[in-house]
Amino acid sequence: MKIAFLGPEASFTQLTATQLFPNDELIPKANILDCFLAVQNNEVDKAVVPLENSIEGTVSMTLDYLYQTPEIKIEAEAVMPIAHHLMIHPGQENQDSIEKIYSHPQALAQSFHFLNKNYPDVPKQDFASTAAAAKRVSENPDRKIAAVANKFAAELYGLKILNENIHDVEENHTRFIIISKTENSYENHLENIGKKTAMLITLPQDHAGGLHQVLSVFAWRNMNLSKIESRTLKTKLGNYFFFVTVVGGWDDVLYINSVDELKAIGADVKFLGNYKEFLLEG
Numbered sequence: 001m002k003i004a005f006l007g008p009e010a011s012f013t014q015l016t017a018t019q020l021f022p023n024d025e026l027i028p029k030a031n032i033l034d035c036f037l038a039v040q041n042n043e044v045d046k047a048v049v050p051l052e053n054s055i056e057g058t059v060s061m062t063l064d065y066l067y068q069t070p071e072i073k074i075e076a077e078a079v080m081p082i083a084h085h086l087m088i089h090p091g092q093e094n095q096d097s098i099e100k101i102y103s104h105p106q107a108l109a110q111s112f113h114f115l116n117k118n119y120p121d122v123p124k125q126d127f128a129s130t131a132a133a134a135k136r137v138s139e140n141p142d143r144k145i146a147a148v149a150n151k152f153a154a155e156l157y158g159l160k161i162l163n164e165n166i167h168d169v170e171e172n173h174t175r176f177i178i179i180s181k182t183e184n185s186y187e188n189h190l191e192n193i194g195k196k197t198a199m200l201i202t203l204p205q206d207h208a209g210g211l212h213q214v215l216s217v218f219a220w221r222n223m224n225l226s227k228i229e230s231r232t233l234k235t236k237l238g239n240y241f242f243f244v245t246v247v248g249g250w251d252d253v254l255y256i257n258s259v260d261e262l263k264a265i266g267a268d269v270k271f272l273g274n275y276k277e278f279l280l281e282g
C-alpha cells in the first residue's frame, strides 16, 4: 500500500506512520493539504496527518480539510509522545547570535515559553513541518539559523542539539489520524486502547438552544463525548461547524438513530468513522 505523510523524513508524522505502517511504501508530502489531495486523487491508499496536541490544541488545517473533502474518512487514531529540541548546524555553535528559529507552528507554540525566555529577540518563522525546518538548517551551513525538531531529525540532517526537551509541558502528546476513502479497513499488530466515533456537524440556522439540541441527542442516549471543537465555516464571521468524537464501540441502534435525529433537527452531518485508537512509542 502507498501511504502519504506530512514530510519530509524524520517529521513526527513520519515517526508515527512508520509505526502504523511498518511494511508499506511511505510517501512524503510537503504539507497537510497535499496529504488530503493524494488520498482524494487516489495517488495513495491512505495518509497520516496530525489532528491535535495536548499543549497547543487542534491542527485547524486538518479539521478544515476533513470538512472540505466529503469522501475522506478517519480509519484510526494514534497518540504519540512528543519531545522538541533546538538544533543548529554543527559549524554554528555560538548560540548567542542565532539569527532565526524555524519550525512547524505547533512546535513553536509547544516551546513558546522556553523560546520566549531564552531567545526573546530571535525571530521565529513557520515551516510546513519540524523536519522541513531541520532540513533547511542543514542546507545552510553558513547561516546562524536553528530549528525546533525531534532527535531523529537532528541525526538525519547532521545537526547539533543546543537545548534538549524544550517543550513547555513535560507530558506532551500529539494525536494523529489515518485518513482514507475506505472506512475501517485498517488492521495492525498494535494493541488498541479504545474505540471512538467521529463526525462533523453543522447546525441549522442560528437559533437559541441550537447547540443544546444537538448535544442532547448524545446526552439522553448516554453517548459520552470526548471532544467537541468549533471551527469557522469560512462563509461569514460567526458561522461554524463542529468536530465531535464519541467514546466507545459502535452501537448500531444508538448511533444510527443519533445521526438520524441530528438530521431530523436540521443539522448537516458528515460521519467520519468508528475506529480504533492506538498508543505509540516516542
Ligand SMILES: O=C(O)C(=O)Cc1ccccc1
Pocket (backbone or CB within 6 Å): 006, 010, 011, 012, 013, 014, 050, 053, 082, 104, 106, 107, 128, 129, 130, 131, 174
Ligand atoms: O512538523 C512535524 O514534524 C509534524 O509531523 C507535525 C507536528 C508538529 C509538532 C508536533 C507534532 C506534529
